[in-house]
Amino acid sequence: MKILVCISHVPDTTAKINFANGDSEFDTNGVPFVINPNDEFGLTRAIWFKEQAGANVTVVNVGGPDTEPTLRKALAIGADEAIRVNANPTDGFFVAKQLAEVVKNGGFDLVIAGKESLDYNGGMVGGMLAGLLGYDFVNACINLEVTGTDVKAVREIDGGKETLSTKLPLVIGGQKGLVDEKDLKIPVMRGIMMARQKVLTVLEPVASNINTKAVKFEKPAPKSAVKLISADNLDELVNLLHNEAKVI
Amino acid sequence: MSILIYAEFAEGKFKKTAFELASYAKKIAGETGTTVTAITINAADAAAQLGTYGVDKVLNVKSDKLTAFNAKAYADAIKQAAQKESAKIVLFNSTTDSIYIAPLVAVGLEAGYASNVVAQPISLSPFQVKRNAFSNKAFNITEITTDIKVLTIGKNSYGVFENAVSATEEDFSPSLNDGDFTVKVESSEKVSGKVTIADAEIVVSGGRGLKGPENWGILEDLATALGAATACSKPVSDLGWRPHSEHVGQTGKPVAANLYIAIGISGAIQHIAGINSSKVKVVINADADAPFFKVADYGVVGDAFEIVPKLTEKIKAFKAQNS
Numbered sequence: 001m002k003i004l005v006c007i008s009h010v011p012d013t014t015a016k017i018n019f020a021n022g023d024s025e026f027d028t029n030g031v032p033f034v035i036n037p038n039d040e041f042g043l044t045r046a047i048w049f050k051e052q053a054g055a056n057v058t059v060v061n062v063g064g065p066d067t068e069p070t071l072r073k074a075l076a077i078g079a080d081e082a083i084r085v086n087a088n089p090t091d092g093f094f095v096a097k098q099l100a101e102v103v104k105n106g107g108f109d110l111v112i113a114g115k116e117s118l119d120y121n122g123g124m125v126g127g128m129l130a131g132l133l134g135y136d137f138v139n140a141c142i143n144l145e146v147t148g149t150d151v152k153a154v155r156e157i158d159g160g161k162e163t164l165s166t167k168l169p170l171v172i173g174g175q176k177g178l179v180d181e182k183d184l185k186i187p188v189m190r191g192i193m194m195a196r197q198k199v200l201t202v203l204e205p206v207a208s209n210i211n212t213k214a215v216k217f218e219k220p221a222p223k224s225a226v227k228l229i230s231a232d233n234l235d236e237l238v239n240l241l242h243n244e245a246k247v248i
Numbered sequence: 249m250s251i252l253i254y255a256e257f258a259e260g261k262f263k264k265t266a267f268e269l270a271s272y273a274k275k276i277a278g279e280t281g282t283t284v285t286a287i288t289i290n291a292a293d294a295a296a297q298l299g300t301y302g303v304d305k306v307l308n309v310k311s312d313k314l315t316a317f318n319a320k321a322y323a324d325a326i327k328q329a330a331q332k333e334s335a336k337i338v339l340f341n342s343t344t345d346s347i348y349i350a351p352l353v354a355v356g357l358e359a360g361y362a363s364n365v366v367a368q369p370i371s372l373s374p375f376q377v378k379r380n381a382f383s384n385k386a387f388n389i390t391e392i393t394t395d396i397k398v399l400t401i402g403k404n405s406y407g408v409f410e411n412a413v414s415a416t417e418e419d420f421s422p423s424l425n426d427g428d429f430t431v432k433v434e435s436s437e438k439v440s441g442k443v444t445i446a447d448a449e450i451v452v453s454g455g456r457g458l459k460g461p462e463n464w465g466i467l468e469d470l471a472t473a474l475g476a477a478t479a480c481s482k483p484v485s486d487l488g489w490r491p492h493s494e495h496v497g498q499t500g501k502p503v504a505a506n507l508y509i510a511i512g513i514s515g516a517i518q519h520i521a522g523i524n525s526s527k528v529k530v531v532i533n534a535d536a537d538a539p540f541f542k543v544a545d546y547g548v549v550g551d552a553f554e555i556v557p558k559l560t561e562k563i564k565a566f567k568a569q570n571s
Binding site: 011013014017019026037038091092093096118119120121122123124125126127128130131132136137138139140152156157158159160161162163164165166167173175176177181209210211212213214215216217218219220223226227228229230231234235237238240241242245247248 | 317380381386391430431434435439450474492498507531547548554566
């Protein structure tokens with residue numbers, strides 16, 4: 001089985017978010033970047049398939065040279081090789097278009113994306129990629145078993161979960177649950193050393209339509225301070241929730 | 249030209265978010281002099297219900313093959329409805345199923361797609377919308393440059409507004425092929441008789457401050473009094489005190505409720521990222537320095553084991569008076 005794991009290079013959750021050039025772009029200055037958490041669950045599951053069933057695992061990112069440390073980290077965790085499509089990921093469709101090209105040329109039969117990335121929260125790349133390839137797609141995937149070309153996948157639904165059966169080739173939008181959080185793999189020294197020797201191929205992008213563009217960013221209006229209510233005066237809380245906030 | 253909405257019908261009724269979506273579409277239709285068409289799948293009493301919120305025409309797909317949700321087949325049906333209606337704007341809610349199918353529809357229609365939209369379009373020409381980004385830490389103004397636009401609208405982003413019209417309803421039979429049904433539902437597990445976090449207007453959520461799973465009774469009583477769903481922080485689900493399906497936050501479920509009540513939750517940044525699009529936030533915590541107080545609208549400092557049962561009694565008394 002050839003697995004492609006799509007890796008988003010995203011600001012760490014705790015990073016301060018600021019914008020530059022008249023609020024037209026994300027200011028990456030001083031921002032620590034990480035593997036998108038949803039992708040990290042998918043990557044660890046892919047490595048599990050490698051260890052259990054001898055799958056080959058390639059990681060891919062669409063981005064500039066500054067994203068390579070994130071790909072190297074994925075290699076250190078255990079991926080066999082990495083691909084970087086050398087382009088600014090302008091929107092979800094552009095990224096899906098680039099990934100579709102990588103999948104077609106690489107003959108991948110399982111593509112693991114995250115259900116959404118922490119930066120733009122679009123939640124669209126996996127679905128668009130499946131649509132472009134004509135592959136089946138399982139979103140919000142919380143468990144994945146593959147036997148030969150038979151797939152059993154579990155997806156999260158509102159208020160529960162649903163078990164699905166399908167066949168490879170397949171794209172999933174993965175999340176927590178693909179592996180337990182305690183089983184997430186972190187790079188060890190040997191992995192970091194080995195990652196330096198692994199192949200990181202840089203590809204130039206293919207032409208794509210521009211369907212959307214990010215025009216501007218805004219930060220939410222500063223929040224007014226919390227209104228503290230005495231524990232002895234809960235009638236006041238009920239009153240505020242009813243008359244002021246109008247939520248009960 | 250028209251505006252097409254996908255009105256989700258589940259377990260014998262329309263979701264409230266379907267009515268919000270109809271209201272949202274009607275507003276744009278009013279400004280552009282066009283009409284709203286809804287596509288529904290195996291829905292009952294659709295024209296009367298959706299018409300109340302401004303839908304002019306319902307395309308109802310009646311098919312035994314679509315009884316269970318199937319992303320590819322549903323997306324194919326919606327795409328064909330959009331083509332039949334020459335829809336230029338196709339709107340979805342942000343439910344689990346709708347965000348699953350929206351990107352498939354967008355690719356099928358060669359449409360630009362914006363998700364997590366939080367308000368009416370900023371402008372229709374150029375077509376610009378405001379959407380949540382960076383886990384609710386910022387907004388992103390996105391311009392869609394394609395002829396057809398696909399949007400998913402966040403829950404509680406616009407509101408539900410009555411605007412009764414007399415809707416027409418017709419049966420719609422999209423041509424579906426075997427390739428649409430290659431993913432099969434084997435089984436599903438769903439908590440029944442409980443408000444889900446996704447549907448809830450009010451969510452009552454507990455953290456490690458509640459000290460153990462045996463203490464969840466006070467939280468459940470409050471939730472029952474408010475008609476709320478129950479949720480929990482990540483440590484609580486990691487410790488196995490509550491099921492994973494109740495975990496809300498960045499790696500858990502997102503919450504966009506009208507009212508979110510956090511009990512004994514300190515407010516780690518990953519937790520806040522998942523719940524911050526809730527409108528009103530209340531925190532009850534013994535530690536006055538807990539970070540949650542910085543993002544909350546109302547706060548009570550003190551012992552949850554004393555405050556929560558008292559609050560439940562006050563809520564019950566309030567409900568009795570106001571019902």
